Amino acid sequence: MPPSTTDPILSLRGITKSFGAVAALTDIDLDVVSGQVLAVVGDNGAGKSTLVKVLSGVHTPDSGTITFESGQIEISSPADAHRLGIATVFQDLALCENLNVIENLFLGHEVRALRLDDVAMEVRSWELLRQLSAKIPSVRVPVASLSGGQRQTVAIARSLLADPKVVILDEPTAALGVAQTAEVLNLIERLRDHGLGVIMISHNMADVKAVADKVGVLRLGRNNGIFDVDDVSPEDIIAAITGARDNVVAQRSARHRQPAPTSAEEGSHP
Template identity: 40%
Template sequence: MNTQTVILEMKNVTKSFYGVVALNDINFSLHKGEVHALLGENGAGKSTLMKILSGVYFPDAGRIFIDGNEYRFKNTVDARKAGIAIIHQELNLCENLSVADNMFLGRENPKFGILDSQSIKEQTQQILDSLSLSIAADSIVSTLPIAQKQMIEIAKAVSLNARILVMDEPTSSLTAAEEEVLFELIERLKKNGTTIVYISHKLSEVFRVCDRVTVLRDGEYIGTKDITEVTEESLIAMMVGRSITNVYPPSSHTIDRTKPRFEVKNLCASSYVKDAGFCVYPGEILGFSGLVGSGRTEIAKAVFGCLKKTGGSMFLDGNEVIIDNPQQAIKQGIAFVTEDRKLEGLALGLSVADNITASNYDLVSQAGVVQTKKSNSLISKGIEKLRVKTPGAKTHTGFLSGGNQQKVILARCLSKDIKLLILDEPTRGIDIGAKTEIYALMRELSAKGMAIIMISSELPEILGMCDRIAVMKSRRIVKILDKKDANQETVMTYAAGGSDVE
């Protein structure tokens, strides 16, 4: 890599939305053939800067230079012609079409009104083969795993002759093995001269694949460093403006294990969950770990009534409970923060206020009529308690950062008297600052006696926060480990091979 060859310069870029400054006089540059991390908390301005680069937004001020030539992108087509492509966290593929159809969507170039499907298929296969991807061009996208869909997006960018490729949280839905495939592909692209902007909240990845790093905070440029000049601690300090020494706050209370708060015996849910048994005590955080597809989320959904149970029984404070739907779970004092907050947890087109009061109308209404004073009080308390950063309660939830969207869901759940809180991937796609706030909240709630189930793909998170860990494989719980007996190697051994729970 020639670090002296500057391919991109963004100078004095400024952008505001409705009077709120999203970017203030930002300077950002890329060297040809480097992998450059762009870091910052949710709301720092990373996505806005990249949307300006890719032609989605037009800056209020500032200039863009590529290879020394100034560009003013009016739209995404202009940016694409200049060799810029962006792969969003939410993949943009047509699931019902083939890989080839997706690759050339909008660029079919028919002759005499006739589409040359064979030529498109051959060109697609050549691109896939050149990237050493074992994917057939005629495969229907919906039949492929998420990792291969991610690779298709990258191949699509390569087919556009992209010189600058932006990857936004590319590993958020990948397993460890799939991540390695992606990292190998990034290395090949880098050797071929492609410049990559890498956005991620996983700092381990940044040190694994990146050459330099730029940090934004609250729309301001904080600095650019070679990756060899920084540590994980110094990057966190740059991002949040302070040093965070205890990412995982220690537990400060003793768990009373005389009587479970919640107990499951022989739980089955068709082929999704097989003969699961576990309990969680008041004040305990019970973690669920395992490879993707092991059944972690399905157990949570079966408990909450989202999946139909085909066997087993559940007990809350020693009394058997029947939960066939989420409404019954909520009435029993069980709350569930889902894995996919955008699809299952929130109505993004509705306000923060509407999302907090959803499922809480029994608390703010009388004779079927919402009482404004009660409603406003519940909303204000939720925003204040969870420290939701929002211009106001009437702001559309879709405009908030990922971390603040997660806080809105928690504000809704915690408005009621909760006995069991189920958190499925509670920190996925959110920044380190918001993560530490959620961890601190979990400690606070458990100290008050709330039982918590935490499902996570992040082993350091599971090991750092949980009192016991239930390891799953093939839809079964194969081992429940005490915190003192658990480490990454032990958990992964059971997740990959495992033996029956004693």
């Protein structure tokens, strides 16, 4: 397992993006470190999707700076992000269900000399899947026949085709069952173990606590806290997401954590 460093491979400073009168992102600061998972959480409308699109080159920020491998960069298009080594797996996965695993992995990047080199693409497909310890029975089956977790595996494997340094996963466990979620979380740990910087957009606090090293909270398009996962409770994260510490979820959890009174305490009077 390559050790993680404390120096960020990707840094955002003062990133701001507006759509007309609506400020989607305002002065966002984030650091992504190689060999670590940064979970970005927030309520609907917090700016998570806009942040993903800025990093993937879909949107250009209005102001702020992005530093990648110690050099200031501009990501003006998805091709820029791809060339730099920033790969994004969007929530819809963008897979062609009628094509098999190999065809999906190499769609638009086929290996060919005079004609398609099926053997080379199949060998590379198995290399990518083994790198993730993926559970795919065959690379010749249509994606339509795979489970939700296996489809996510194919999408993540495709993102590794160009040997990226940062992988962005947009809600990777959304709509998955328990077993499939565990499978995808294992994949995320594999990415970290291979020394990649991982940004995981998520609503699921259990997933965040399971695989993330740090949590960045967005609220109304602004930073509302960066936390070490080992030092923060789900209730504290929810409080940062909602902007209030005395929210109903936190109150209920606090009551459940309080020890039950002893019989002596129940019978005592002030």
